[in-house]
Amino acid sequence: MSEQALTNGTDGKKPPKKRERYHFRSGIYFYKSESLIKFEEENRAFLMKIDLSNLKALEEADEQRRAAHLKANPNFEGENKEEIPSDPSALANWEDDNDPYVKECVRELKEFLGIGKYRKKKRKIS
């Protein structure tokens, strides 16, 4: 073992770079893997070769089409209507979501649907 290795305990090799951690609110953290780095680089290269000059025009044409459609169909039950899931049990999957926004939505929906602790109390008949 070299003198340098004895001093830094790395057998003469450079100490590994500190890897960046990515954290979730649940406490899990992860590192980037070789496959993830490769995938992101490939996608960057893929995007570089795409001619995005007409994207703005496509977007504007889409918006105009939508506006015309909404004008022609004022009762269109599309994106501006509130949608409530037909199955209240679907909300159960959201329980462990720590996102305050989603928590608030779940609370509102439960209240609206009258389930869980928001169940309507029965009237006492005297």
Added chain:
Amino acid sequence: MTSSRNGLDYSFHSIGPRGKIIKVIRLRLHQTEPNVIFNMSLGDFDERTNEINTDVISDNGDRDMILKTTAHAILRFCHRYPQSYVLLRGNTAIRNRLYRMSISNRLDEIKKRCLIYGLMGTEVSIFLRGRDYDGFLVKAIRDVNFNKVYE
């Protein structure tokens, strides 16, 4: 599903015959000019190495649920970053085809909230059913009420 504080990373569980697998969706900024584009990566969390692997085939029998949850995550991201496009692209041709089929199946629903374009060769065009694409760009529609509900 849980997310990071900045809304760029999402995790959820895939539950099936191969057990409980933690899936991770990662969105990272790729470019800001001329358009703001984030790349989306979907991978499996390896508990031994704490790494995200994008080239594994989980084969856990819940493919549709994974795609649906991924769509939820994208909608949440679009809601939070409405000016941004998300680049969707599989790391294999098969995965790309799978994405295309999923988008085609729910195109009407997607179009209520998002703009979606197909990428082929060097061109970007409006997404059409039955056409092959190398990748996809998704963006929230301006002024859309996301209704606090992601189906």
